[in-house]
Amino acid sequence: MNDIILLKLGELVLKGQNRRYFEQRLISNIKRRIEGLGNFRIYSVQSAIYVEPLDETCDMNETFNALKQVFGVASLSRAAACEKKAEAILEMAKTYLKDELEGVSSFKVETKRSDKSFPMTSIELSRYVGGGLHQAFPHLKPDMHEPELTVNVEVRDYAAYVHAGSERGAGGLPVGTGGRAVSLLSGGIDSPVATYMMAKRGLKIIPVHFFSFPYTSELAKQKVLDLAAVLKNYCGDLTVEIVPFTRIQEEMRAKCPEEYFTIIMRRFMMRIAQEIADLNGCKAIITGENLGQVASQTVEAMAVTEACCSLPVLRPLIGMDKEEIISLARKIGTFDLSVLPYEDCCTVFTPRRPKTKPRLELVEAAESVLDIEALTREAVAGISRVKL
Ligand code: ATP
Ligand code: MG
Numbered sequence: 001m002n003d004i005i006l007l008k009l010g011e012l013v014l015k016g017q018n019r020r021y022f023e024q025r026l027i028s029n030i031k032r033r034i035e036g037l038g039n040f041r042i043y044s045v046q047s048a049i050y051v052e053p054l055d056e057t058c059d060m061n062e063t064f065n066a067l068k069q070v071f072g073v074a075s076l077s078r079a080a081a082c083e084k085k086a087e088a089i090l091e092m093a094k095t096y097l098k099d100e101l102e103g104v105s106s107f108k109v110e111t112k113r114s115d116k117s118f119p120m121t122s123i124e125l126s127r128y129v130g131g132g133l134h135q136a137f138p139h140l141k142p143d144m145h146e147p148e149l150t151v152n153v154e155v156r157d158y159a160a161y162v163h164a165g166s167e168r169g170a171g172g173l174p175v176g177t178g179g180r181a182v183s184l185l186s187g188g189i190d191s192p193v194a195t196y197m198m199a200k201r202g203l204k205i206i207p208v209h210f211f212s213f214p215y216t217s218e219l220a221k222q223k224v225l226d227l228a229a230v231l232k233n234y235c236g237d238l239t240v241e242i243v244p245f246t247r248i249q250e251e252m253r254a255k256c257p258e259e260y261f262t263i264i265m266r267r268f269m270m271r272i273a274q275e276i277a278d279l280n281g282c283k284a285i286i287t288g289e290n291l292g293q294v295a296s297q298t299v300e301a302m303a304v305t306e307a308c309c310s311l312p313v314l315r316p317l318i319g320m321d322k323e324e325i326i327s328l329a330r331k332i333g334t335f336d337l338s339v340l341p342y343e344d345c346c347t348v349f350t351p352r353r354p355k356t357k358p359r360l361e362l363v364e365a366a367e368s369v370l371d372i373e374a375l376t377r378e379a380v381a382g383i384s385r386v387k388l
Contacts, residue, residue: 002081002092003060005051005067006154006161010074010171018177023049026072026174029236033070037063045157046114049073052081069233071200072177073169077152079161084118086125090132093151093162100164101133104148106141109133111153118155129153171200175236178202181314182277183286184269185209185240187223187342190288190317192231192334193325197316198286199235206280207231207238208273210245215349220342225386230333232388243272244382248375249349252367258351260366262296263358265349266305267367268376274309275380285309290317290325295354304358 009026023044030042030049038058042051051067053060060078067076080096082088093109094101101107109130111122120128133151134140154161183195185207199205209224225240232238248268256264273285289297296305306313317325329335 002096003053004079004081004161005060005064006077006079006163006166007049007051007067007073007169008075008166009047009049010072010169010173022072022174022177025177026070029072029174029176030067030070032236033066033233034063037066048156066233067169068167069170070174071170071172071202071234072174074171075166075169077163077166079152079154079163081159081161084115084155084160086120086128089125089153089155089160089162090129092160093129093133093153094136096162097149097151097164100149101137101140101151105139106143106147107133107149107151108142108144108147109151109153111155113155115155115157125153125155170234173200173202175199175202175234176204178204179284180204180206180280180282181284181286182206182208182241182273182280182282184273184288185224185228186288187220187227187338187340188288189329189335189338190290190293190325192227192288192338193328193332194286194288194314194316195231196234196328196332196334198284198314199231203284203286205231205235205238205286206241206276206282208241208243208276210243210269210272212246212249213244215246215249217342223337223340223342225388227334227337229388230337234332237388239385239387241276242384242386243276243379245379248379251370251375253349255369256366259353259355260358260363261349261351262354263301263304263363264367266296266301267308267363268372268379270305270309270313271372271376272379274311275376276383277311282311284312284314286314286316288317289315290320290322293322295356298356300357300359301355304360304363307360 027042039054040051041054080092082092109126111126113122150165152163178201181203183205185191195205207228211221228238228240252264
């Protein structure tokens with residue numbers, strides 16, 4: 001068995017003292033991500049991680065695709081390992097890259113040698129392998145500038161590796177290395193993208209969904225769980241906290257002025273999110289808000305919204321255009337689910353003429369007729385959890 005996946009680390013190599021911790025976190029995230037795809041040995045040497053199949057049952061294509069979704073990986077290649085001898089490397093290149101070599105008309109060999117005790121220099125080894133391949137595949141023209149195929153040779157600690165190039169990884173930092181955060185996950189386009197973006201910066205996510213049965217249906221809840229299942233590919237294990245929101249909304253509708261409905265609902269969401277954060281050791285609250293998109297997303301409204309919580313509110317989409325958000329949603333695979341037509345809990349209670357520049361004192365006065373503490377406590381007590 002010599003097929004192997006070679007992962008190169010991104011930014012985390014720069015992290016000095018913390019590097020070991022980042023690497024270990026990444027390795028454990030990788031293990032969890034490819035659990036069920038076969039038996040692998042996973043280890044790191046010289047700022048690369050090796051994913052080595054231990055038997056024939058390993059699904060290497062699926063494993064490669066899964067690893068492309070793991071944050072902290074800058075690039076990855078499928079490679080073949082062989083003995084650290086020039087002849088063995090040439091033979092491996094001939095057999096492992098046979099199809100690729102037959103399918104192109106020009107090539108070059110590029111060697112990286114991190115084992116400095118290897119008897120040839122990188123240039124000598126490239127020449128040797130290039131010459132041998134040229135003999136074996138006489139149709140191939142060597143082309144140092146724009147080759148159709150670059151044969152990569154890496155002479156590393158335990159073995160030499162041959163591969164035909166690398167693909168870009170998911171980038172970012174390993175999930176968990178930045179601590180935890182709650183993410184307010186609706187069924188819309190924006191919040192799944194926001195969740196993805198903050199997981200990419202190393203946050204472990206606890207998704208929170210506000211559910212207003214019967215104003216929103218079981219289908220709307222299922223849609224959120226389906227979105228979370230897609231996000232799990234990037235974020236690792238997710239347990240969605242489903243918060244019953246109906247009673248708060250009905251109380252508000254009965255007692256508060258309509259123009260403040262949206263902002264009052266959003267302030268309840270923040271209070272409850274903060275409670276969940278405190279219970280789970282989370283250090284921030286993530287939302288999919290985007291400046292100017294709707295009435296509740298002006299700077300004035302955001303200031304009033306976040307005035308009732310003390311944790312930092314992270315809004316990674318704040319300065320993006322809708323088109324940019326949509327293209328990211330497509331790329332990560334959430335867009336098609338997000339546009340399914342199930343109503344969100346807020347749309348049902350959307351005022352006809354919402355205040356776009358609310359003032360904190362007036363909002364506080366408007367909501368003061370409600371028993372805020374009791375309503376918040378009751379909602380938190382009614383949370384149900386769905387582990388994906
Ligand atoms: P999205 O596409 O994420 O739903 P949106 O543009 O529809 O966003 P709003 O409805 O104003 O915007 O919601 C702003 C943010 O509040 C959302 O991005 C999300 O983080 C949070 N949010 C809204 N509704 C819910 C909900 N039912 N459950 C959890 N979070 C919600
Ligand atoms: Mg929405």
